[in-house]
Amino acid sequence: MASFNKVILVGNLTRDPELRYTPKGTAIAKIGLAVNRVWTNEAGEKKEEVTFVDVDVFGRTAENVGQYMRKGRPILIEGRLRLDQWDDKQTGQKKSKLGVVAETVQFLGSAPGGGEGGAPSAPAAPRAARPAAPAAPAPDASDSEPPHDDDVPF
Numbered sequence: 001m002a003s004f005n006k007v008i009l010v011g012n013l014t015r016d017p018e019l020r021y022t023p024k025g026t027a028i029a030k031i032g033l034a035v036n037r038v039w040t041n042e043a044g045e046k047k048e049e050v051t052f053v054d055v056d057v058f059g060r061t062a063e064n065v066g067q068y069m070r071k072g073r074p075i076l077i078e079g080r081l082r083l084d085q086w087d088d089k090q091t092g093q094k095k096s097k098l099g100v101v102a103e104t105v106q107f108l109g110s111a112p113g114g115g116e117g118g119a120p121s122a123p124a125a126p127r128a129a130r131p132a133a134p135a136a137p138a139p140d141a142s143d144s145e146p147p148h149d150d151d152v153p154f
Helices: 059-068
Strands: 007-013 018-021 027-040 046-058 074-087 094-107
Touching: 007 046, 018 059, 027 059, 027 074, 046 059, 046 074, 059 094
Parallel strands: 046 094
Antiparallel strands: 007 027, 007 074, 018 027, 027 046, 074 094
8 A cells, every 4th residue: 555644834933943963963953833724714703723843854954944943933844744652751651742854944034134143034045955866968979960949948
C-alpha cells in the first residue's frame, strides 16, 4: 500500500526559535507555529480558530531560522508529520504528540524596521538546500546548427 506524508503550513512564530546542536554538530531549531483559520458561520458571524504546531528544523536551514526569525514573524514550512511517543515520568502514562519535521522553509514578509536586527529585508530568504538539477548537455562542436532561442528553458 502506498503512503504519502506531506504538510504545507503558513503561520506566525509563537516564540523565538530554540537553536541547539547535537554532539555531532547538527543544528536543530525548535519553533512553534500558529496557523489561523477564519470562517463565517451560518449566522454570518466571523469565527477564528488557531492551531498551534511544533516544528523541528535541521541543518543549515535551522541555523538560518535561528539567526533571522523571531516571535511573530510569518513563515512557510514544507515538511512531514512525525508522531513522538514517550512515558510520562510522573504518571507513568503513555503520551504522544504529533509534530512536523521541516524539509524546506521560506521566510515571508519583510523584516520589521526595514531590515534592522539582523533579519533579511527581502521577502524571501534562503530555502533548504536541494540537489541541483542536472545540467543540460553542452552542444557538440559537430552540430551544424546553432541553438535556437526557442529552445532556452526560461
